[in-house]
Amino acid sequence: MIKDNLEIVKEKIAKACQKAKRDVDTVTLIAVSKTKPVAMLKECYDAGIRDFGENKVQEILDKYDQMPSDVRWHMIGHLQRNKVKYIIDKVVMIHSVDSLRLAEEISKQAMRVNRVMDILIEVNIASEESKFGVSEMMLPDFVKEVCKLPGVCVKGLMTVAPYVDNSEENRQHFVKMRQLCVDINAQNIDNENINMLSMGMSGDYTVAIEEGATHVRVGTSIFGERNYLI
Ligand SMILES: *Cc1c(COP(=O)(O)O)cnc(C)c1O
Numbered sequence: 001m002i003k004d005n006l007e008i009v010k011e012k013i014a015k016a017c018q019k020a021k022r023d024v025d026t027v028t029l030i031a032v033s034k035t036k037p038v039a040m041l042k043e044c045y046d047a048g049i050r051d052f053g054e055n056k057v058q059e060i061l062d063k064y065d066q067m068p069s070d071v072r073w074h075m076i077g078h079l080q081r082n083k084v085k086y087i088i089d090k091v092v093m094i095h096s097v098d099s100l101r102l103a104e105e106i107s108k109q110a111m112r113v114n115r116v117m118d119i120l121i122e123v124n125i126a127s128e129e130s131k132f133g134v135s136e137m138m139l140p141d142f143v144k145e146v147c148k149l150p151g152v153c154v155k156g157l158m159t160v161a162p163y164v165d166n167s168e169e170n171r172q173h174f175v176k177m178r179q180l181c182v183d184i185n186a187q188n189i190d191n192e193n194i195n196m197l198s199m200g201m202s203g204d205y206t207v208a209i210e211e212g213a214t215h216v217r218v219g220t221s222i223f224g225e226r227n228y229l230i
Contacts, residue, residue, distance in 0.1 A: 002043045005222050009205075013216070016209035027209055030074050032201075032219030034059060035226045038066045044222065045071065053095075053217050057083040064090050076158075076198075076217055078132050081105040085112075093118040095158040095198050095215075098132050100145055107151030116151055120158040120198050123180065125173045131160060136180065143184055143194070156196025156214070157181055167204035174199055174211035181212075 009029065017024045032053040033041045041052060041063060050070060054060045055077020064073065072092045079094065081102055088109040097103050097119045110117040121143060124133030134142050147154050159177055161170040177199055184194050198215040200208025205216040220226065 001224075002040060002222060003047045005224075006044065006047050006049065009218055009221050012206050013209060016206040020210045020212075022209070026214060028215045030076070030198075030215055030217045031222050032076065032217050033063070033223060034077075034219065036223045038063055040223055041067060053219075057086050060087055060090060074215075074217075084109045088117065089113050089115075091117075093120065093155065095120045095217075096122045096132065097146070097152075098122045098134055100142070103146045103149055103152055107149035110151035116153050118155045119146075119152050120156050120196060121146065121154060123157050123159045123177065125159045125177055126162045128162060133159065136176070139180060140184065140187060144187070154194055156194050156198065157184075158198035158215075160201070161199065161204060161208075164203070167207045170204045171207050171211060174204075174208050174213065178212040 013027055013029060014024050017027060028051055030051045030053040031044050031049045034055050045068060051072045051074060053074040053076040060073055060075065073090055075087060075091045075094045075096065077096055079096055079102060084105045094106060094117060106117050106119060122133040123139060124131045124135055127135065143154060146152065157177055157180060159173065161173050164170055177197055181194055181197060196214045197212050198217065200213045200216040202218050202221040205218055208216055
């Protein structure tokens with residue numbers, strides 16, 4: 001089942017790339033495996049997926065040792081500062097950096113283990129009350145401050161777009177995200193090249209790719225609906 005789902009997702013990614021005249025290699029598919037058992041992750045791994053996204057520290061820790069060592073773990077959920085130390089040597093990128101204090105803690109812990117952590121800045125692109133993320137207005141100064149930290153490298157921006165019935169409604173937000181990236185690069189902060197865009201989920205990843213997503217985070221379309229009661 002997972003293998004078939006993956007085929008469909010990959011085909012849609014390829015079509016979206018074709019439509020946008022982009023090379024399919026410029027899009028990384030992150031399989032969002034939160035709440036799903038390791039057996040399902042292994043099925044996904046066997047079908048060729050190496051990038052997995054989780055939103056809870058404990059779940060990464062539980063699954064980390066049970067999965068092959070070439071898995072690239074992405075932290076995509078809200079992260080508490082006191083938990084950074086547990087995943088600092090386990091994830092390849094933290095997508096959900098939305099406060100300077102969190103960025104400082106990531107930098108500190110990364111230095112402690114002699115690495116520089118790749119991070120994305122989460123943007124609350126539709127100014128939703130319920131969402132985490134830096135506001136569009138605060139973003140330029142925020143990026144400037146975070147780029148000063150020695151233990152992190154700002155690679156780009158991430159957003160969780162509104163839940164909509166018609167994915168076209170989110171196109172405007174994805175366009176704005178790409179423009180924010182362009183604007184930040186025009187500031188030329190520390191020569192850092194901010195060119196990753198983590199946006200698009202099961203409901204809207206093709207639209208996100210058409211508008212420049214480099215990382216799509218797809219859960220339900222690969223693993224099926226999540227059952228939080230289990
Ligand atoms: C759960 C989650 C996803 C995947 O959502 P689906 O709609 O199941 O594809 C993507 N990004 C984040 C941050 C998530 O928490």
